[in-house]
Amino acid sequence: MNPSTEMQALQWLERALERPAPDRLAWLHAQSMPDGLRRRVVRLLESESSLGDFLEHPPAMPVPDGFPQPGERVGPFQLAARIDSGGMGVVHLAHRVDRAYEQQVAVKLIRPLHPGADPALLAQLVTRFENERLLLARLTHPNIARILDGGSTASGIPWLAMEYVEGGVSLIEYCERAALDVAARVRLFCKVCDGVQEAHRHLIVHRDLKPENILVGTDGEPRLLDFGIARMLDAGDAAAGPALTTLTAMTPAYASPEQVRRQPATTRSDVYSLGVVLYQLLAGVRPYALEGLSPAEAERTICHTQPRPLRQAVSAAPLAASERRRRSARLSSDLERIVAKAMHKDLDRRYGSAQELADDLHRHLQGRPVLAHPDSAWYRTTKFVGRHRAGTALGALAVVAVLAATAGAAWQARKAAGAAEDMRQVNAFLLDVLSTSDPYESGAELTLSQALDAAAARIDQHFPDRPDLSAELRFGIGYSMLSRFRLEQAAPQLERALHDSQRMFGAADVRTLRIVEGLAGLRHAQGRIGEAEALYRDGIARSERAGLQHDPVHLYLVSNLGMLYMTQDRYEEAATMLERALALWQSAHRRAGPDADHANLLSNLAQVAHAREQYAQSDALYRQAQAEFEQLHPQGGPDLAIVLGNRGMLAEDQGDVAGALALYRQSLAVRERVFSGDHPSVVVGLSNVARLLVATGEPAGAAATATRAAAMADRVYTSPHSRHPSTLATLAEALLAEGDAAAAGDALLRAHGLAAGLEAPPPSLTAYLQRIGDRLCHAPGAAVAACAQLHSAGAAAVPAQP
CATH class of the missing domain: 3.30.200.20 (Phosphorylase Kinase; domain 1)
Structure with a gap:
């Protein structure tokens, strides 16, 4: 027996000896492990039994x-x-x-x-x-x-x-004994990251980071232990000892995907393990339940299964009700994204170092934007240049220009007598925001996203008695957050802006109606379809009563209501509203040359024609919209990516699979260039490519792409959204094509659970889930139990396995 298997046998022996002697053999036979390994452990148990009870009393151990x-x-x-x-x-x-x-x-x-x-x-x-x-x-x-x-x-x-660590206990045990809150746990964990970073600075990879190897003493300081399987990255250093031992003893529950695949470990492998420790520290449970799994099953779980987001995990953790509520209240989407980035299965998409992970956690603790959060290239501004204040001024001017444009409508609308004072207050506000982003203070370059987030936190301080000014600022900032899919942050800004604007300007003022349109878009993104439709209809009625049919806000209210109907497969209602919006554009908003509003209307009308199987009309409208977007944005943009993706769907429905895949890949490339981090648009692009890779007979590529899409969907959809279960269904389809019916069933069951939480699931989603369920239940090796669960989950039309 080789040393690696011998170590596994000894580890199983230790676990067996923890149980009462009469129960050991029965327990061992109930565990999932190779037969050869089980026989070795049984022999060791028999040997221990023949020696009496010395193992029950360690001091007498031979x-x-x-x-x-x-x-x-x-x-x-x-x-x-x-x-x-x-x-x-x-x-x-x-x-x-x-x-x-x-x-x-x-x-x-x-x-x-x-x-x-x-x-x-x-x-x-x-x-x-x-x-x-x-x-x-x-x-x-x-x-x-x-x-x-x-x-x-x-x-x-x-x-x-x-x-010697006085009073030392494991990291998890210390936090539980001290009843530390989420913030205190994160601060303590940052010190652990500091220790790991020091090891990495010396080119040492620990390779077995887990709570038991992190002791916290009575002084409250954590200390890393057990570098027994650590390795040097500079293997040529003679002082480092062997670069890699053949004895594999990492702890699977905390090991990275590359470690369980026996691939070389890097500093990012330690970052993954830190992510698992942080997950357990915050959620109260580990991300994966590996007990009783065979090595192959454990490897598949670690490499292909996405853990539940933190807040979902807390809801199922073995915690007291009061503690569960306390943690849930403090676990933000930022923390979820930080943990997800640290634990990303693709090592290139993890934090580059333990220091980067700690830095993002410090940003979270300070209420600053975190790098793990999705951001948009559309909302970035000029970088601060060099280490001179002249360069700082250049970056500041760029941000002033954008923020001033946001605030401009407020003070321009004031009477001449008060305009100068309003402008002074707005300028003072902008300068205060910019001062917090001075690289001499922050040590980092300024992004517009960070400036906007900082601005939101300072509105009340600067405008305690000026809701007329603060409403416009909140609207601009909230709309930016919505565009970056920061829904939780956008909601309080837009809700407060609407309240203040209605109080100051009235329900039918154009400034109020712009906020109504923005809030309706937020509710749509949150999956609160009924509220979104009511807000759009109310805004349209208000603008008509105020005679604002020729204002852009009326056009956007009508057009976006049509788009909402389209996403719910209500194509007749969608066509009515979109054609009405096109008539409004032609009568009141027509411009010479390409126009983004016109191009978006054409794209949406093309989608409606596609749904009605009017393929020739749909193709013509898509091509016209694409030509306008390409003139407007030669380097590509989100709207162009959508048109390319929709053209791919049209080609797919017409049987041109190769052409569809090429369009999907082109669309995905644009999406990933525009959005630098996680974003719903990238989720859609990945899902489309994965589906077509299944259709073209590339199951491995499909599974990898769909897994990435599902992981991103878990991070970006923090409230119910139809794209979330759709993405999980695509993952199920890809896993099924790869021959993994069990994992496909798990993914599809989860998709059904997410769909059940939707306010109004689109019929196309229901049909998609049913179609994949039908394939699953007829697949070789499909589990009857899984099919029965699909039936009970609401897929009544899915046939049972014959």
């Missing part, structure tokens, strides 16, 4: 000749008591006795093995132990347990003396 015991001396230290043991070492509390000075330490020695263990395993453990001693000697940091001394006993057993 050990190899010459292994130090409490009361004996190791180097200048006398062992006092055994305090811990793990997969490779035994740790004793010890005191210095050479009278040089008083010192209490933790002495770690090679763990005594069962007499029947393979000798090669001992050689591996000794090599790894020596490796740990060499690596720890390079590290000096308050959040890493320091090595103080080391050597070998007279019988050749290596030992090392480490800093």
